[in-house]
Amino acid sequence: MDGIVLLKEDHKTVEKLFKQFEKAGGDAYAEKRKIADQVIEELTTHTWIEEKIFYSAAREAAPDTKDHVLESVEEHHVVLWMLSELKDLAPADERFDAKMTVLMENVRHHVEEEEKEWFPIVRKAMGRNRLTELGEQMEAAKKKAPGDPLAVPSADQ
Helix, strand or coil: CCHHHHHHHHHHHHHHHHHHHHHCCCCCHHHHHHHHHHHHHHHHHHHHHHHHHHHHHHHHHCHHHHHHHHHHHHHHHHHHHHHHHHHCCCCCCCCHHHHHHHHHHHHHHHHHHHHHHHHHHHHHHHCHHHHHHHHHHHHHHHCCCCCCHHHCHHHHC
16 A cells, blocks of 8 residues: 555544534533544544655655645644644533534645645656655555654654
């Protein structure tokens, strides 16, 4: 699987979780906690592999996308802090649903920019072999990703 396909699969996984959260009833606290925990795990792993492997390779292959990479890292920063707050917030807390909604809006915006504006440029600049190599590296790196969102590099910037 090439690196961009892997990242898009991650995006689909997270979007499915978002839809499940949106369908959960207002008082479905246990279900919302379970979904939020899965979102935290998926997005922490995803941001980790993007930052540790994909972004630097993409920036090297397509230097003109430097501004996109920098913006993406800043978007990650916001998302990771929100994830860390959600991790410790009770689903019955009145801020839980609002925080999750803002998280979903941020992630959906980030995904749309990556998939529509940036990934096509990177795909063209890298080519199939390099993307396949990156996909393998990212798949292996998923096993090493931290469980704590604040352990991802951009959370600290």
